[in-house]
Amino acid sequence: MQVKETLAIGGMTCAACATRVEKGLSKLEGVSSAAVNLAMERATVEYDSERLTRGEIEEAVKKLGYTVLPRAEEDKKTATLRVSGMTCAACSARIEKKLGAAEGVLRATVNLAAEKAVVEYDPAVISPADMIKIVEDLGYGAKREEEVEEDTERVEREKQARRLLISFIIGAVLTAPMMLMMILEWAGIHVAILHSPVFMLILTLPVQVGLGARFYKGAYHALCSKSANMDVLVVMGTTAAFLYSIYNGFFEPDKMRGMNNLYFEASAMIITLILLGKYLEVRAKGRTSEAIKKLMGLQAKTARVIRDGEEVDIPIDEVVPGDILSVRPGEKVPVDGEIIEGASAVDESMLTGESIPVEKTVGDTVIGATINKHGAFKLRATKVGRETVLAQIVKMVEEAQGSKAPIQKMADKVAGVFVPAVVGIAVLTFILWMVITGEVSNAIMSAVAVLVIACPCALGLATPTAIMVGTGKGAEKGILIKGGEYLETAYKVNAVVLDKTGTITKGEPEVTDILAFGALSEDEVLRIAASAEKNSEHPLGVSIYEAAKARLGTIPDPERFAAIPGKGVLAEVEGKVVLVGTHKLMSESGVDIAGAREALERLESEGKTAMLMAVEKEIVAIIAVADTLKEHSIDAITELKEMGVAVYMITGDNARTAAAIAKQVGITNVLAEVLPEHKATEVEKLRGEGYVVAMIGDGINDAPALATADIGMAVGTGTDVAIEAADITLMRGDLRTIPAAIRLSRRTMRKIKQNLFWAFIYNIIGIPFAAFGLLSPIIASAAMAFSSVSVVSNSLSLKQFDPMKRHSGGN
Numbered sequence: 001m002q003v004k005e006t007l008a009i010g011g012m013t014c015a016a017c018a019t020r021v022e023k024g025l026s027k028l029e030g031v032s033s034a035a036v037n038l039a040m041e042r043a044t045v046e047y048d049s050e051r052l053t054r055g056e057i058e059e060a061v062k063k064l065g066y067t068v069l070p071r072a073e074e075d076k077k078t079a080t081l082r083v084s085g086m087t088c089a090a091c092s093a094r095i096e097k098k099l100g101a102a103e104g105v106l107r108a109t110v111n112l113a114a115e116k117a118v119v120e121y122d123p124a125v126i127s128p129a130d131m132i133k134i135v136e137d138l139g140y141g142a143k144r145e146e147e148v149e150e151d152t153e154r155v156e157r158e159k160q161a162r163r164l165l166i167s168f169i170i171g172a173v174l175t176a177p178m179m180l181m182m183i184l185e186w187a188g189i190h191v192a193i194l195h196s197p198v199f200m201l202i203l204t205l206p207v208q209v210g211l212g213a214r215f216y217k218g219a220y221h222a223l224c225s226k227s228a229n230m231d232v233l234v235v236m237g238t239t240a241a242f243l244y245s246i247y248n249g250f251f252e253p254d255k256m257r258g259m260n261n262l263y264f265e266a267s268a269m270i271i272t273l274i275l276l277g278k279y280l281e282v283r284a285k286g287r288t289s290e291a292i293k294k295l296m297g298l299q300a301k302t303a304r305v306i307r308d309g310e311e312v313d314i315p316i317d318e319v320v321p322g323d324i325l326s327v328r329p330g331e332k333v334p335v336d337g338e339i340i341e342g343a344s345a346v347d348e349s350m351l352t353g354e355s356i357p358v359e360k361t362v363g364d365t366v367i368g369a370t371i372n373k374h375g376a377f378k379l380r381a382t383k384v385g386r387e388t389v390l391a392q393i394v395k396m397v398e399e400a401q402g403s404k405a406p407i408q409k410m411a412d413k414v415a416g417v418f419v420p421a422v423v424g425i426a427v428l429t430f431i432l433w434m435v436i437t438g439e440v441s442n443a444i445m446s447a448v449a450v451l452v453i454a455c456p457c458a459l460g461l462a463t464p465t466a467i468m469v470g471t472g473k474g475a476e477k478g479i480l481i482k483g484g485e486y487l488e489t490a491y492k493v494n495a496v497v498l499d500k501t502g503t504i505t506k507g508e509p510e511v512t513d514i515l516a517f518g519a520l521s522e523d524e525v526l527r528i529a530a531s532a533e534k535n536s537e538h539p540l541g542v543s544i545y546e547a548a549k550a551r552l553g554t555i556p557d558p559e560r561f562a563a564i565p566g567k568g569v570l571a572e573v574e575g576k577v578v579l580v581g582t583h584k585l586m587s588e589s590g591v592d593i594a595g596a597r598e599a600l601e602r603l604e605s606e607g608k609t610a611m612l613m614a615v616e617k618e619i620v621a622i623i624a625v626a627d628t629l630k631e632h633s634i635d636a637i638t639e640l641k642e643m644g645v646a647v648y649m650i651t652g653d654n655a656r657t658a659a660a661i662a663k664q665v666g667i668t669n670v671l672a673e674v675l676p677e678h679k680a681t682e683v684e685k686l687r688g689e690g691y692v693v694a695m696i697g698d699g700i701n702d703a704p705a706l707a708t709a710d711i712g713m714a715v716g717t718g719t720d721v722a723i724e725a726a727d728i729t730l731m732r733g734d735l736r737t738i739p740a741a742i743r744l745s746r747r748t749m750r751k752i753k754q755n756l757f758w759a760f761i762y763n764i765i766g767i768p769f770a771a772f773g774l775l776s777p778i779i780a781s782a783a784m785a786f787s788s789v790s791v792v793s794n795s796l797s798l799k800q801f802d803p804m805k806r807h808s809g810g811n
Helices: 015-026 054-063 089-101 128-137 150-186 197-211 213-224 230-251 264-288 290-297 389-401 408-436 440-453 456-476 484-490 500-504 522-533 539-552 583-588 594-605 633-642 655-665 676-688 703-708 737-771 777-800
Strands: 002-010 031-037 042-048 077-084 105-111 116-121 141-144 302-307 310-315 324-327 336-342 344-347 358-360 377-383 479-481 495-499 510-516 560-564 568-573 576-581 609-615 618-626 646-650 669-671 693-697 711-715 728-730
Touching (some): 002 054, 015 031, 015 042, 015 054, 042 054, 089 105, 089 116, 089 128, 089 213, 089 408, 089 456, 116 128, 128 141, 150 264, 197 213, 197 230, 213 230, 230 408, 264 440, 264 777, 389 456, 389 479, 408 737, 440 737, 440 777, 456 479, 456 484, 456 737, 456 777, 479 484, 479 737, 484 711, 484 737, 495 500, 495 676, 500 693, 510 522, 510 539, 522 539, 522 568, 522 576, 522 609, 583 609, 594 609, 594 618, 594 655, 633 655, 633 737, 655 669, 676 703, 693 703, 693 737, 703 711, 728 737, 737 777
Parallel strands (some): 495 646, 495 693, 646 669, 693 711, 711 728
Antiparallel strands (some): 077 141, 105 116, 302 310, 302 324, 324 377, 336 377, 479 728, 568 576, 576 609, 609 618
16 A cells, blocks of 8 residues: 655755665665655655555664654654753763764754753653763763752852852962962072972872862763863873973982973963863853843742632742732732733833833733732733743743854864864874974973863853843843844844734724715715624724724624635625625626725825725725824834845735835835735745845734744734744834844844854964964963853853944944
8 A cells, every 4th residue: 555654854964965865765665756855854755555664764764874853743842951060162062962863862952151951852762861861971960951940050050150269269379389489480589499399299289189170070071981072181281291290300300400390380270270261151151141030030929819718928839820819009910810800000011111001901911020000900810830921931032042053063063073183283292392302391381282272162152152142132122032043044134024014003903084985874884894894803804893883882793704815805784795805806706996996096095095895796985994103113114224124015905005104114115915825925035036034023914924034023012922923023012123133133143253253263373372382381271261251251242232222333
């Protein structure tokens, strides 16, 4: 029996991969055809189910070196692990490689700066406990994120910083006499005790063996897993200097000439300076996630629940859906819910950016962490814990901060081979110095300098720290960016497509004109039209119904109703067929509109949406509706044009109405009379012309176009926006956040490029200098220690950047 199956294939990186999978599947006995689509990462296979099973096909794909993703998206799960003990990019690369190679793991991403591993996996094959064991077997610590409370993480980070600071102070105290000896030596002052090998060994031994134990432990685990990291470089360099000094000081004392052949101070100072660098790095990394802490801080800590008729204060974690909560004036709303008693004004600025409180009454939804201003009310909890709007925002920001941008791939590849390459350069340096000069001391010190100046840390921190600060800054301004890849794409955007209704305009149209042509009065026209539109969900239909209800009271139901997307409605009212909609609908229905054309054109030229109404195929009226522009639409469009971004307006309105609205906001590129299902096609056309396109819509009705664009941005007002609907969610409904999002992405990408440049250039220049003997190991270790600190500090400077300011650097 012939069966056609589609498999999701993971691990394909190029056309050669797709060809290899296709050929491999085609060779299987029982397969009649196999086609692999690289872009979709899908393989479609036709085969004889009596000769071959799906399991055998999946096994064949795995033997080719690729993975088969779970059959359905719901079968795929994601686990986030908090990983401790990583010291450099080589560590994160090793964990990522090991997790990614585990059976059942579809994708693994390890973020050094966030100290997290995000793993997509098939729960039928592997569990989070298995992943934790894999990480622990590599010599690192791991816990499921759910098991780590924010306070616990903060306390642990503070402990780590405190331990590093104490270690640095001890190292500095023990190293100080040797540094003093060097200074006095340069000044021509000789103090005998300071030159004693025994005295120097007593000072150095605790630093090398005690404070340096963390590096030995890290190097041991790295080498056990057949890889290398920063710890290996530090251990090799300091141990070489330490042992060589012991040999010269105690076994070959005759060779000593002053300080020339003792390097105790070098090994001790290297470890001390690296500990200082690590301390500063931990402190700086802690500041990159401050945005999350601020968001978490918005949440109420307790809730007043009504139990058995009495009000009881309980921890917020104990609230369950269905609980009745009491909220007094000035208090934070504890969780998301629906008001069942009372009324108040609620400050929703944490979501919408609007400082004016929103009036709320019975039946209205309130969001957790917003502030009740004046009245008291009771609410029924609908969403608690991880389901609340605030929790979803926090989760989205956390996921974004743990993600990787495509630009990081190059740094990851370099980090994977960096340490072995540096060890090779150090060995080569030692050999060449020995061959050319024959001086063992110079050869060892140059090799040590190479080992300690090389810094894979900066490479690993360059991208994630900037993404963490950038996405956090965005969240503060109501710009939620799903991940690093979207941040990187947004900076390339050079064309923005704005949906008219609800994006440029408020999406709250009102009836402005009723022109009756026949015997019907205005009120009769409005009543019949409202009855026809009563079941419509389109904003224009709703506006007609609301106007009639306000003017005439109760509106009868239609006997029959059908919505015609992008054109209007067909209904039966009082036994008569009624059409309300566009001239296209009338033409297709055989209705002559010649007598109404002049009035139609006049209304449309005023920027109004004019709808024709026909009863029994006779035009009886025109109803005009107008939408008001959003407050900041003109400013936002002006900003985009100043930034060199082409602005397009897309709408289902006819060309005349669309042109009138576009003129008001300063848009010259208009895509009119575009049906909802064709918006994605128009976006694709622009992409075909070479534009990197951002589609801006409401996140629900424009889903296909949002998905087709390079970047989809959903504009909402906090409570009604679908956070999952787009790549970037603009929570505040303010169009000025569109240029702000692009500005933020441009500035963040600039920081990433600066970080990567300095990380690479530092190593490219520093390693040769060290190899040629132009840098002492102490200077080299200081440079290495501060290279990663400088990268994190550069990323942290993003915190001072305000993306909402026009002409702010980086545009």
